[in-house]
Amino acid sequence: MPKGTNQKLKLYYLSKILLEETDDDHGLTMPEILKELEKYGVSADRKSIYTDIDALNDIGLDVVGEKTGKNFCYHIGSRRFELAELKLLVDAIQSFKFITEKKSNALIKKLTTLASNYEAIQLERQLSVSGRIKTMNESIYYTVDEIHNAISQNRKIKFNYMTWNTDKKLVPRKKEAYVISPWRLTWNDENYYLIAYDSDAGIIKHYRVDKMNKIEILDDKREGKEHFKAFDLAEYTNRAFGMFGGEATNVTLTIKDEMIGVLLDRFGKEIMIKPAKKKGWSDVRVEVAVSEQFFGWLFGLGPSIKISAPASVVKAYKEELNNLLDLYK
DSSP: OOTTTTGGGHHHHHHHHHHHHOBTTBOEEHHHHHHHHHHTTOOOOHHHHHHHHHHHHHTTOOEEEEEETTEEEEEEOOOSSOHHHHHHHHHHHHHOTTSOHHHHHHHHHHHHTTSOHHHHHHHHHTOOOTTSOOOOOTTHHHHHHHHHHHHHHTEEEEEEEEEEOTTSOEEESSSSOEEEEEEEEEEETTEEEEEEEETTTTEEEEEEGGGEEEEEEEEEEOOOGGGGTTOOHHHHHHHSGGGOOOEEEEEEEEEEGGGHHHHHHHHOTTSEEEEOSSTTEEEEEEEEEESHHHHHHHHHHGGGEEEEEOHHHHHHHHHHHHHHHHTTO
8 A cells, every 4th residue: 555545634543543442441552553544544654653643632632652561552541521421421311201212312322422432332231211201202302492592582482382182192282372481491300391481471481392392483572581580490490399380389397307308308408497396306498389299299208297387288288188088989
């Protein structure tokens, strides 16, 4: 092979070989590097490779040369993403219900290109999305993009909000399209939500993004800015159990002391805690969206927790509990 073949691509192929074939546990000797370059039709000598490795280090690629046994090997040291970070991202993608199974697999495959071939095998072994409950709305990525565009352009959006019927088909919840002012996007309870202002109702509402269809950016400017000046997204999502709506109410919960961590995990460390009348119990004051989902959460904790105030919520909780018991009579 004539000297100089594909010389313009030599630096590119050298970086490609090092990124794909080496890591902290796998290196290449100089003869192996030359052999790999030949597979791409690149002829080179040792001296030029030494210069190229220096050039790669100069532009930010961390190429490490060190003696391993009787050989001197080269490998990539630090990468943009460590293997542990990539595994974390893979786990996150697998767990997100709002990402379809098809898209989850595609994204994970792309992540494997950020690792060496050896590390990629470890990531692919984690690839077990099949069978998990995932959204069936493949267009969610374009919907999210349109929402971001509307927010950046300070415009309202119009869309159909879908719901499942008994035939397992998504149908519009109502005939008229929803027109709202989008302000925030958040992930909660394994789903993606849009936090928006409903001008007609005069309140902040949230919508599951995978249930939004035929989204359209309008020329009308957004409304509700004053409602979001002091808006606390974490507080909003904490009090909205399962992101189901309900009237925001200050509620006093009486809970066994050994269960206090449950409330701290759910509402954060800012909640007010004081000793209850009964020894070994505490009163905790929280703001929640009173809903069936909130009551269901309390049911799940059993006799270790009860509502102490206000009386209206105590009454509603007892009625919900009685309704539940009636179902099994």
